[in-house]
Every structure is written in C-alpha cells, then in structure tokens.
Amino acid sequence: MFELLFTKFDEKVQLTEEEKELAKTFFLPKKLRKRQYLLQEGDISKYVAFVEKGTLRSYTVDERGVEHIIQFAFEGWWIGDMYSFITNEPSTYNIDALEDCELLLLSQQAEEQMFEKIPKMERFFRILVQNSLIATQRRLVGSLSQTAEERYNDLVASCPTIPQRVPQHMMASFLGITPETLSRIRKQASLKK
C-alpha cells in the first residue's frame, strides 16, 4: 500500500523504519473506482493525493461545457488543487479516476502534524513543490511557444505509456488541440521512426 510512496521518499530523504511506520499514520488510504470523483468543482480540496496505482486527471469545464485537462497523474505522481487546498476556497477543478485507483491522501492538518513529528518530510515536500513549480512553468512556456508536436513529445516523455492508458481525445484536451490534429501528429511521429 505504501511501497511506491516510500520509494519516492527514499529518493530524497533518509527515513528510519520507525519514521516510516509513523509516516504511514498521517495518510488516508483510499480506493477510487474508474469514473469516480476525488474532487468536484465547488468542493474544497481537503487532500492532496499520491497515486500508488491507477490514473487520474484534473480538468476544468468552460461555459460551453468543454473539458480542459490540466494534469494527468499516474503511479508515483501527486495530484490535487493546491489553490483550494491551501486557501480552503472552493475548487474550480474536477479530479476523477480514469482507471481503478489506490491513493494515499494527505490533509493539510495531517501534513502539518507530520512535519512536526518528522521534520525531514518538510525537505521532501519542499523539493516536490519546487519540481511541481518547474513543471507548471514548463507547461506554461510550452503552451505559449511550442508547437503541438513538441508538446506532444514532452507529454510522452513524461509518461511513455500514456498513449496506451489515456484516450486520445483526453490527450488532445491536455495539449489544447483537436483530436484530429493529435492523430495527424501521431501519424507523422510513427512515420519518422
């Protein structure tokens, strides 16, 4: 249940066995079935979620009812609405499961308690937030200045199995292009190989 999370911890901080046992008590283990919501627009995001198993996406829905995918999350990734999580304001996002998921949820209160009991965890989360900021900036710059093909290549590089796991129209939504354009890009990419 915690294998992947501890693998991620081990990459950045050295926890003793006792600290690992203690860390477990701050997480809420949650199973989510395909198509169920972790968060719906208007909810206050009480948790950030670590994905032990499965795939999720976060998205907004515009006035015309069109979905815009902000992020996917696969095994070993984190997902949540940081704005709502930190401010306790209602979220403008939806997060749902694209496959059956096993998640580890962390509330703000539990996070604070964990930092107090295991100060090393603060380092882990600092690095996590740094990396997340970098990824967000890259995505912003990408959407402003990269071609659709370059953005597609970046997405596949971040998760090589994504074309098998996520429907094409969702990948297109993430990239801000039509499914037809994505189809063309993929065809060209396969010809280059």
Add this chain to the structure above:
Amino acid sequence: MAKTAIAIIGATGNMGSAIAKSLAKGPYRLLLFAHDKAKLESVKQDITKATPSADIDCVGCPMDASWEADVIISAVPYAAEKDVVEKIRNVATQKVVVSIANPLNETYDGLVTEPGTSAAEELQKLLPSSKVVKAFNTTYAADFAQPVINGQQVDAFIAGNDEDAVDVVKGLVTTAGFNAIVAGDLSKSRTLEAMQALLIQLTIKNNYNWLAGFKILHN
C-alpha cells in the same frame, strides 16, 4: 460534490441495516459488509427497492469496504469490535470511524466497560490514527424508520474530538432524520452510553416496544 463513501461493517444487523436504509436516501455511496452474504444481498435489494437512486454495493471483506470508504461505521456488537479493528486497521488511518456500540452486559443491567472510559474511547485507543465519533447509540433501530415519535423529532447525540469528523457525522445523523446534538468531546460517550443503558432498562420495564428515544425540552 464528490460523494462521501460510507462502509457499514455489520450491515445485516438491526442497527446496521437500519442505518444503511436511512443513509441510502442521502448523497452517499454505501459499501456494505456482513458475514452472511445471502442476507446482505437481500438487505441491499430491500434498500434498492425503497430507494432506487441508492448508490450501494456489497463488498466481500471488511478491509476492502473500509479501504474504499471515507467514513467507517462499526455496526457490530461491542464484543466483536476488536476483531473488526484488526481487519481494518491499516486502511482506517485518518478516517472517520463511527462507534454506535453500547457495551451492555448480558443481563442489560450494566455496562461491561470500566468507569472512566467508554466503548467509543476504547475504539479510539485501538485505532489511534483514526477519528472516532460516537453516534447513533441512543437511537433504536426502529427509530430510523420513524425518527418522529408522538410528533417529536428524536434527538441524536454525537461526541468526538475532531471538529471536521463531528461535522461529517452530523450530516449523516441529519440525513437519517434525527435532530443532531453535539454533546462534546469523545469522553461524553460515557454519558451517552449510560443514557442508552437506562433507556434499554426502561424499555424492558415499561414495554416501550423498542420504539423510544430522547428529547431535550427547552425554550
């Protein structure tokens, strides 16, 4: 709003099935577990018949039911609770766990818990990383079908240490049709459990026919 998933462990019992039936009307996903699979399936069918919109599933083991849940209702007798705890411990951390048990002795004339503690506090000791809340212990199973007795809405008391968890349970109690009253922190469970011991004794003595409850009269 993303649905709150509620596991009911012991869902074929008088209390478990009554709670399941009344919560099925609310915006919840219910995950039922009980040892008797055939009986559990018939409880599910009864609920679906009464509330076609119910989001309800029978789950094969208490751990899986609790793993998928946000809230776990332990609807087994006090004596069986330790056993349930061992099965759900690893998936119950940080979750709301509702203690409905009244730790009565075999002759119903006293409590088996030591003075200075309660069934709810004992459950909290067994699940130190969960948020135990006392609720539904002063209401009989029949009250769920009839939460208004003689024109008075039955009061249902809640006790817990975690404010958010108490709020969540208040929502459940209100959905079930009772007038929710937050009694205080978890140690108030001692009083709540003793209150129900008294009501049970009076029910037997005065033939209340197991349809009775508390009401605080106030101005």
